[in-house]
Amino acid sequence: MLKVIKSGVFTSIQDKGRFQYRSYGVPVSGAMDQYAYEQANRIIGNELNAAALEVIFGGVEFLVLEDIDIAITGADLNPQVDGQTVDMWKPMTLLKNQKLTFKGPKAGVIAYVALPGGIDSKTYLGSQSVYEKAGFGKRLASSDTIIAKLYRPSVENDILSMDIPTYINEVQVNVIPSPHEQLFTSQSIQRFYEEPFTVQRGDRMGTLLKGSEPLSLNKPVDLVSEAVTFGTVQVPPSGQPMVLLADAQTTGGYPTLGTIHSDDLWRAAQIPPKGSIKFNRLSQLG
CATH class of the missing domain: 2.40.100.10 (Cyclophilin-like)
Known part of the structure; x- marks a missing residue:
C-alpha cells in the first residue's frame, strides 16, 4: 500500500486502455508509453494488461504503508527512496514508512510504477484507465491510497540492458x-x-x-x-x-x-x- 503525500503534476492509474467504445465517442486512453508500461508489469510478474501508476513530469511523493515490491520503468524522473536515488527497470522492495519520490525529469517525461498483481481500483467500461473528462476516475490527489492486488509478486523477471530504451529530447x-x-x-x-x-x-x-x-x-x-x-x-x-x-x-x-x-x-x-x-x-x- 502506498499513500500519496504529494500528487505531482499528473499521476494516474492506467492500463492498456478501453478499445471497444470508440464508436460511441469514448477515447482509448491507457498508458502513453505502452512499452515501458508493459515492461514494468513483466518485471514484477504481472499480466501485461495490469493497471499501473503513470507518473508525468514527477513532483509526486508516496509514503509506504506496508512492505511492497515494485518496478519502475519509463522516463528517468529521478526516483528516490528516502532521498537516495534508486535503480529503474528492475524489481525493488520498499519498506514500511519509507518515502518514494519522483523529483523531476532527467530524461523523458513519463514513468510507470507496477505493483504486485496490479492496482485495486474501479473499472469503467472494462478498463481501469483514468479519463477525467468522462468521469472515469481522477488523477491522484494528496491522501489517496494505492492498494496492490497481491501482497508479493508471484515471480520477478530481469530485463536485459539492451531492451531498455533511451529517452532523448x-x-x-x-x-x-x-x-x-x-x-x-x-x-x-x-x-x-x-x-x-x-x-x-x-x-x-x-x-x-x-x-x-x-x-x-x-x-x-x-x-x-x-x-x-x-x-x-x-x-x-x-x-x-x-x-x-x-x-x-x-x-x-x-x-x-x-x-x-x-x-x-x-x-x-x-x-x-x-x-x-x-x-x-x-x-x-x-
Whole structure:
C-alpha cells in the first residue's frame, strides 16, 4: 500500500486502455508509453494488461504503508527512496514508512510504477484507465491510497540492458501519410518532412508543435469529421501541427498529414517541452 503525500503534476492509474467504445465517442486512453508500461508489469510478474501508476513530469511523493515490491520503468524522473536515488527497470522492495519520490525529469517525461498483481481500483467500461473528462476516475490527489492486488509478486523477471530504451529530447518518428496530403501546398509537405518541430505544450490528449512557419493549404476546405487516433497529426487553422495522444477524441475535422507508426508512439509521448520531433514519411504500405 502506498499513500500519496504529494500528487505531482499528473499521476494516474492506467492500463492498456478501453478499445471497444470508440464508436460511441469514448477515447482509448491507457498508458502513453505502452512499452515501458508493459515492461514494468513483466518485471514484477504481472499480466501485461495490469493497471499501473503513470507518473508525468514527477513532483509526486508516496509514503509506504506496508512492505511492497515494485518496478519502475519509463522516463528517468529521478526516483528516490528516502532521498537516495534508486535503480529503474528492475524489481525493488520498499519498506514500511519509507518515502518514494519522483523529483523531476532527467530524461523523458513519463514513468510507470507496477505493483504486485496490479492496482485495486474501479473499472469503467472494462478498463481501469483514468479519463477525467468522462468521469472515469481522477488523477491522484494528496491522501489517496494505492492498494496492490497481491501482497508479493508471484515471480520477478530481469530485463536485459539492451531492451531498455533511451529517452532523448530530439526524436525521429515514422509517419503513415494521410489522404489529406493533397490539400497542403507542396512547400508545406516538404517542410513537414524536412524540418524538426519543437514541442510547445501538451497533455494526455495531444501535443502542440511549432515549426519555422505555419503549414498552409492550397485553398480553404470544409472537411467532414473523420476518425482520428493516438498518433494522428492534425493541422488546425494556426498552421502548427498537433500530435494526438492517448486521451485524444475519436473524430476530428481538421486536415491531417498522417499518423505516427505504432512502434514510434512512445517516442512522441516522451518528448519534453522544448524538445523536437522530426517526421519520416513511410509509403502507404510502410
